[in-house]
Amino acid sequence: MAIQTTTGRRGPTFVRTAIALQTAAVLFQAATAGLLLATSYGELLHGVGARVMYGASMLYVLAAVLAWKPGGGPARPVLYASGFLVLASVQVVLGIARVPSVHVPLGVMMFGLSLLDLGRVVTDRPAGRAAPRP
Numbered sequence: 296m297a298i299q300t301t302t303g304r305r306g307p308t309f310v311r312t313a314i315a316l317q318t319a320a321v322l323f324q325a326a327t328a329g330l331l332l333a334t335s336y337g338e339l340l341h342g343v344g345a346r347v348m349y350g351a352s353m354l355y356v357l358a359a360v361l362a363w364k365p366g367g368g369p370a371r372p373v374l375y376a377s378g379f380l381v382l383a384s385v386q387v388v389l390g391i392a393r394v395p396s397v398h399v400p401l402g403v404m405m406f407g408l409s410l411l412d413l414g415r416v417v418t419d420r421p422a423g424r425a426a427p428r429p
Contacts (some may be wrong), residue, residue: 307368311416313351313358317379318409320348324402345387352376352383375412379405 324344330337359376362368382405389398 307358307362307366307416309358310355310362310368310372311413313355313376314409314413314416317348317351317355318406318413320344320351321402321406321409324348325406328399328402341390345390349383349387352380356380372416379408379412382408 324341327337327341327344331341356373356376359372363370363373382401386398386401386405389401
């Protein structure tokens with residue numbers, strides 16, 4: 296089974312799928328955080344969502360590594376994915392320790408970072424470079 300590494304100018308399909316899943320999982324965590332405060336089942340959903348988000352972050356690392364080493368892509372997405380996995384690990388520890396004063400702002404930051412990375416991957420613009428002007 297061959298991994299499709301590129302589809303035109305949009306970049307690696309597996310990487311795009313993995314970062315989209317990660318971003319959706321972090322958004323789900325924001326929604327379940329509100330349920331956590333308002334309902335009896337919110338804690339269960341937030342806990343399940345945390346596991347899914349962490350798994351999606353690991354999948355993104357795997358996708359970035361596969362796109363880099365065998366796929367011949369750049370190494371920079373591996374750094375992004377690994378950094379996000381570190382943030383996800385800290386987030387899980389803060390959630391278990393029930394430190395909402397850091398857990399909530401970190402979650403907001405993680406969603407923003409994941410969304411920015413998703414935009415970078417979808418537009419296939421190298422990080423740090425502006426888009427060409429028309």
